[in-house]
Amino acid sequence: MDNTNRMTLEFESRSQNESFARTVVAAFAATLDPTIEELADIKTAVSEAVTNCIIHGYPDKIGTIIIRGFISGNELTVEVEDYGVGIEDVNKAMEPLYTTRPDLERSGMGFSFMEAFMDELEVESFVGEGTLVRMRKRIGKQAIKGYTQQTG
């Protein structure tokens, strides 16, 4: 059966939408029959990307965030895009524990979690234009489906 699928979600950069966004993506990914662990990974990664848009992309205004989801074969692709301030130095931003907002108790772990929980992570950003985070995850890599024991 061909399970190719696509979705777009557009919402305002309000923090109450973080939960909404990760729930939508998790529901979209459900057709891939992911394990509980894989779903938790996807939700965390999406939550990190969306929170970044809200805090850093639009630091002092409400803007638009767009999430695009694609399913092809056993692979889920999620794009999270904002039209906010952009990132000057993407490599620096992706360093573990690096944060520009320690005042907000940001731990600097956002990109690290996205990298850890997804298989691929790409970040395209232009200052003053916005940021696009593209993440890919292949579902069902584990030999035994439904095996949710943590391996860390």
Next chain:
Amino acid sequence: MQSGKRYNKPDVRAGKEGTTYEICNRCLIIRLNDELDHHNAINIREKADKLIERNYIKHVIFDFSGTDFMDSAGIGVIMGRYKKIVFIGGKIAVANVGSAIDRIIRLSGLYKIIEKYDTVESALQNLK
């Protein structure tokens, strides 16, 4: 509905009643009933800090029995409270940690500075 009678099950979904706070011998117990993301972190941080300052709190216990989601904002919340109490010899403990949250805490390296217990009761016994 065979009998035609309506029976409403009590609503015990996580997040329904919000996060609650309890103080027991200079220990602040934070029972998280919300998903610990950036949105909820703002309120939890504010409320917890008020209680810590006004009640001479030494130790903080995060009880995760009511939630199964946390992201890096949760790491920030735990780290922030740690910084507040560490200089008076306080400790941070987590209890009832589910597998997804356990993974996040482990990945972040937080277990080097906080303690994990199966239940709030055992955390209370060990934190003096």
